[in-house]
Amino acid sequence: xxxxxxxxxxxxxxxxxxxxxxxxxxxxxxxxxxxxxxxxxxxxxxxxxxxxxxxxxxxxxxxxxxxxxxxxxxxxxxxxxxxxxxxxxxxxxxxxxxxxxxxxxxxxxxxxxxxxxxxxxxxxxxxxxxxxxxxxxxxxxxxxxxxxxxxxxxxxxxxxxxxxxxxxxxxxxxxxxxxxxxxxxxxxxxxxxxxxxxxxxxxxxxxxxxxxxxxxxxxxxxxxxxxxxxxxxxxxxxxxxxxxxxxxxxxxxxxxxxxxxxxxxxxxxxxxxxxxxxxxxxxxxxxxxxxxxxxxxxxxxxxxxxxxxxxxxxxxxxxxxxxxxxxxxxxxxxxxxxxxxxxxxxxxxxxxxxxxxxxxxxxxxxxxxxxxxxxxxxxxxxxxxxxxxxxxxxxxxxxxxxxxxxxxxxxxxxxxxxxxxxxxxxxxxxxxxxxxxxxxxxxx
Amino acid sequence: xxxxxxxxxxxxxxxxxxxxxxxxxxxxxxxxxxxxxxxxxxxxxxxxxxxxxxxxxxxxxxxxxxxxxxxxxxxxxxxxxxxxxxxxxxxxxxxxxxxxxxxxxxxxxxxxxxxxxxxxxxxxxxxxxxxxxxxxxxxxxxxxxxxxxxxxxxxxxxxxxxxxxxxxxxxxxxxxxxxxxxxxxxxxxxxxxxxxxxxxxxxxxxxxxxxxxxxxxxxxxxxxxxxxxxxxxxxxxxxxxxxxxxxxxxxxxxxxxxxxxxxxxxxxxxxxx
Numbered sequence: 001x002x003x004x005x006x007x008x009x010x011x012x013x014x015x016x017x018x019x020x021x022x023x024x025x026x027x028x029x030x031x032x033x034x035x036x037x038x039x040x041x042x043x044x045x046x047x048x049x050x051x052x053x054x055x056x057x058x059x060x061x062x063x064x065x066x067x068x069x070x071x072x073x074x075x076x077x078x079x080x081x082x083x084x085x086x087x088x089x090x091x092x093x094x095x096x097x098x099x100x101x102x103x104x105x106x107x108x109x110x111x112x113x114x115x116x117x118x119x120x121x122x123x124x125x126x127x128x129x130x131x132x133x134x135x136x137x138x139x140x141x142x143x144x145x146x147x148x149x150x151x152x153x154x155x156x157x158x159x160x161x162x163x164x165x166x167x168x169x170x171x172x173x174x175x176x177x178x179x180x181x182x183x184x185x186x187x188x189x190x191x192x193x194x195x196x197x198x199x200x201x202x203x204x205x206x207x208x209x210x211x212x213x214x215x216x217x218x219x220x221x222x223x224x225x226x227x228x229x230x231x232x233x234x235x236x237x238x239x240x241x242x243x244x245x246x247x248x249x250x251x252x253x254x255x256x257x258x259x260x261x262x263x264x265x266x267x268x269x270x271x272x273x274x275x276x277x278x279x280x281x282x283x284x285x286x287x288x289x290x291x292x293x294x295x296x297x298x299x300x301x302x303x304x305x306x307x308x309x310x311x312x313x314x315x316x317x318x319x320x321x322x323x324x325x326x327x328x329x330x331x332x333x334x335x336x337x338x339x340x341x342x343x344x345x346x347x348x349x350x351x352x353x354x355x356x357x358x359x360x361x362x363x364x365x366x367x368x369x370x371x372x373x374x375x376x377x378x379x380x381x382x383x384x385x386x387x388x389x390x391x392x393x394x395x396x397x398x399x400x401x402x403x404x405x406x407x408x409x410x411x412x413x414x415x416x417x418x419x420x421x422x423x424x425x426x427x428x429x430x431x432x433x434x435x436x437x438x439x440x441x442x443x444x
Numbered sequence: 445x446x447x448x449x450x451x452x453x454x455x456x457x458x459x460x461x462x463x464x465x466x467x468x469x470x471x472x473x474x475x476x477x478x479x480x481x482x483x484x485x486x487x488x489x490x491x492x493x494x495x496x497x498x499x500x501x502x503x504x505x506x507x508x509x510x511x512x513x514x515x516x517x518x519x520x521x522x523x524x525x526x527x528x529x530x531x532x533x534x535x536x537x538x539x540x541x542x543x544x545x546x547x548x549x550x551x552x553x554x555x556x557x558x559x560x561x562x563x564x565x566x567x568x569x570x571x572x573x574x575x576x577x578x579x580x581x582x583x584x585x586x587x588x589x590x591x592x593x594x595x596x597x598x599x600x601x602x603x604x605x606x607x608x609x610x611x612x613x614x615x616x617x618x619x620x621x622x623x624x625x626x627x628x629x630x631x632x633x634x635x636x637x638x639x640x641x642x643x644x645x646x647x648x649x650x651x652x653x654x655x656x657x658x659x660x661x662x663x664x665x666x667x668x669x670x671x672x673x674x675x676x677x678x679x680x681x682x683x684x685x686x687x688x689x690x691x692x693x694x695x696x697x698x699x700x701x702x703x704x705x706x707x708x709x710x711x712x713x714x715x716x717x
Contacts, residue, residue: 014674014678014679015678015679017674017678018671018674018675018678018679021667021670021671021674022671024667025664025667025668025671028660028663028664028667029664031655031660032655032657032660032661032664035655035657035660036657036707036708061655157653160652166650166651218562218564240564240566240648241566241567241568241569241647241648243647243650250650252649252650371649371650372650373650373651378646378652381642381652382643385639385642385643388635388639389632389635389636389639392631392632392635392636393632395628395632396628396629396632419677420624420628420676420677421621421624421625422617422621423617423618423620423621424621424625
């Protein structure tokens with residue numbers, strides 16, 4: 001046997017497929033157990049053995065060797081599917097009879113048999129004293145379709161891993177985000193993505209929080225404009241259940257929001273500076289806090305600010321009544337090298353002064369955050385899901401079945417073939433025979 | 445809320461009495477099987493009303509939190525059982541396992557918090573409905589497959605002793621094929637469930653696969669059933685070996701459904717906690 005044939009036989013061997021699925025299953029079980037073990041006890045235990053620390057056990061699913069295993073499954077599935085497609089049984093084979101019964105095998109009998117079988121949706125051919133019937137022949141290709149779905153999904157997953165880009169960024173109302181690598185708060189890029197940035201600009205035009213009461217937020221919705229080179233590509237809303245798709249990019253409303261007060265600082269020398277503070281949202285609802293600490297440029301001041309969007313008016317223990325911007329106040333603490341120079345409340349309409357500086361807050365806006373995803377493999381994966389589901393449905397719904405009646409001098413020999421359900425086939429044969437024996441001749 | 449709980453308890457009563465009738469029939473050789481069927485059907489009617497009322501009260505399908513999830517899982521399992529026994533009366537014996545399982549799971553549901561949880565915005569999608577629909581059909585079918593496996597093993601083990609109750613269990617080759625058929629059907633539903641869930645996740649969070657514990661265990665379960673089907677189709681596994689495999693695979697499925705979401709924090713936690 002040639003080497004090529006040997007390799008082909010090995011690659012298309014069903015036992016190889018089984019072994020690979022078993023290995024991937026075991027590795028996936030280990031992978032998920034490690035992933036949820038936050039203390040990495042198992043990882044540390046294995047890593048204490050020489051040469052094992054390079055296995056990347058902290059996240060098995062991102063390792064190259066796991067991907068290699070999936071790649072082996074891919075190769076094996078491709079080979080097996082090609083083999084299956086080439087080996088589709090198209091020819092009629094004679095079956096070993098499983099049932100024999102006495103009957104006069106004449107034209108009338110053949111006619112009755114054909115009628116009964118056709119009623120049961122068989123495709124029937126009568127050749128002399130033989131009746132051949134088959135149904136659900138579409139099922140022959142079902143396994144090929146199913147496995148093609150798996151091949152497409154794995155190919156799509158590889159494309160996705162290689163070419164995918166996902167990033168997150170915050171943006172206040174009226175602000176514009178430009179797609180640049182450094183502009184993202186966090187970004188993940190596949191090894192083949194190739195820094196193809198500068199693809200869009202996103203302007204946040206509006207933001208709304210939908211409350212479900214008791215300080216809980218049901219949803220958030222942003223109105224955004226996506227453009228490129230000053231040309232508007234799309235303008236629309238995105239919320240938790242509806243992302244906005246523009247070209248290869250999909251924009252998702254992320255469940256993080258906050259406030260962006262504008263601070264105006266009047267310096268003693270008459271200069272005026274303004275700052276937009278994208279405040280950090282910490283804690284979880286209903287105990288959110290919106291804070292920002294920064295050093296005011298060209299001054300000795302360090303500012304700690306906390307915003308209350310709907311201030312309840314209790315000075316000693318400030319709190320907010322809702323997340324809506326109704327009565328915003330900023331709790332400010334300003335320090336220099338010698339200590340606290342100001343501590344108090346800055347209302348939206350007023351100002352505070354200290355050491356010759358005057359600080360006011362003319363505007364408070366929301367900021368919202370977005371995830372943006374560019375995944376070239378996604379449509380391939382979706383196509384794979386469709387083909388896979390179609391194949392699975394075909395496997396179940398179209399079980400090929402063949403029945404053969406051979407008339408002899410002693411009676412009728414009945415045989416049949418089904419790839420899976422032998423008992424059901426025997427039941428079917430008995431049912432057909434009984435129906436034929438009960439069948440009346442035309443005209444009766 | 446009170447009406448819904450009362451209806452649930454009536455369903456539990458129906459299912460419990462049905463389970464007792466099945467066991468009594470088998471142990472004491474009495475003709476209480478038909479009574480068991482009637483009681484199961486009565487329990488199912490109360491259960492349907494309870495879930496309908498819950499749906500009306502919450503404004504969404506019964507798929508948020510343990511109470512709704514487990515209760516609707518039981519509903520689907522009992523529905524599949526009733527349909528099967530109607531189509532194939534010789535499979536009534538399956539009630540011997542389906543009904544006690546139903547009582548156990550619905551009991552867990554009733555003991556859990558009944559507080560109404562609003563549907564998160566990310567759950568308001570067609571893909572989620574598809575995901576849940578196919579999940580429930582898959583679990584129900586694979587439960588029936590596992591019951592066929594258990595009955596096969598029981599019959600195979602005690603067949604030589606000529607016990608009367610064994611006569612109520614269908615023939616071995618029939619059970620074996622039933623196990624195969626329902627596993628195939630369950631596998632098809634699992635496949636669509638995972639695909640629909642993945643599309644939903646991408647729509648909600650921008651990631652079709654995040655190796656979330658429940659997600660990963662669903663994939664592991666899918667792999668295990670794929671191994672079962674390959675073993676049967678390519679390596680001729682059948683009979684006791686296949687039955688044992690099926691029962692073990694179902695244990696993994698139960699862990700994925702009931703265990704993982706409770707033990708680990710996952711994307712599925714909001715509905716299972």
